[in-house]
Amino acid sequence: MMDHSCFLVEKPLLFSFRECLWFLDRDYDDCLFRIENNVLFKAILVDSSVVLFSLSEAEDHLEVKILKGEVSEKIRLSITKYITEWFDLKKNLQPFYYFLQQDPRLSYMTKEYHGLRLIGIEDLFEALCWSIIGQQINLNFAYRLKRRLVTLCGTEITFENQQYHLFPKPERVITLTISELQALQFSKSKARYILEVSNAFVENKLSKELLVNLSTFEDRQKLLRSIKGVGVWTANYVLMKTLRDSNSIPFGDVGLLKALVSHKIIEQRGENEKILAFFSNFKGWESYLVFYLWRSLSSPVFHNK
DNA sequence: AACCAGGCTGCGC
C-alpha cells in the first residue's frame, strides 16, 4: 500500500531550497513556521480544517509529508498549490538574472543568492496585519508583536510536543479592543489600524478576490490605501508579497534605502529620481530586485561595503 | 540617553 501522506513537488530551474530556507530562518523569531535540520514545518488551513506538513529537499525534488490532518488527493493538491505560491515556483528567473548581470554592482547576486525566490505571504489579512505591525519598528520587536497577537487569538495545533500556529482570522481579531492590543505593546494607532483592516475584511470591503479582480496595479494600490493605516509602503509591500505584483516597490523602506546606499546606487536617502532611474532598468522585476536587496542586508557582502 | 526602527496621518502650502 502506498503512503499517500508523502509526495514530491518538482523543483524549477534556478531554484535553491537552501537559499529560500535561509531567508525564512534568518535571525528572527517567526511564529508561523518552524525549521529544524533543513526541514520546514508549516500548518495551513484547507477548507477550514488544519493540515500540518513538512517540506524538505529530496534528491532533485521537494518532498512533502502530511503530518497531521486528512490525507487525500485534494489536500495534496492544496498543499502543492500553497508551496508553489509561497516559494514562487512557477517563475522563471532567467530574465531577472540577465538584468542583474548587466549591473556590475549587482551581478554577484546571481551567484551569492542563486535560486532565491521571493517568499510570499498567501493570506492577505495576515500580510496586511504583518506589514502594519512592521511599520516604523525594528524587526525583532515586530516579530514579537506578531507572536503575541497570534498566541492571543490564532489557532494552534500540537504535533510531537511542538505547537504550530495559524494566523488569526479577521472575525476573531475584530473582537479585540484597542486597549487589549495596547496590552500586547501595540501603539494606539497601530492597534487602530489593525482593527480597521479587520473591519474591512469582515464587511467584505476588502478580500484577496476583490483585489485580484482589479486589473491595474494602481487600482489595487488604491483599494488597499483606502484603509486608514495603509500607506504607500504597506500597500506595495502587500502587493509584492501576496498579489506578487512584479513591479511593486515599497518606497521609503529603510532596509531598501540602506541596501541602495551600500551598493552605491544612491549616496543617501531621499534621492528619489536616482532610485526610479535605477529601477527602470529592471522593468517587471522590481519586486524581485527589492527582495534581493533585502537579502543583501544580511550578507557579508553588505557589511564589507 | 539619544537615536533608530521593513511609516502613517494630517496639515499647510
Place this chain on the structure above:
DNA sequence: GCGCAGCATGGT
C-alpha cells in the same frame, strides 16, 4: 501634488 511635523513604542 509635495514637504514636514508629530506621533507611538521598544531596542541598542
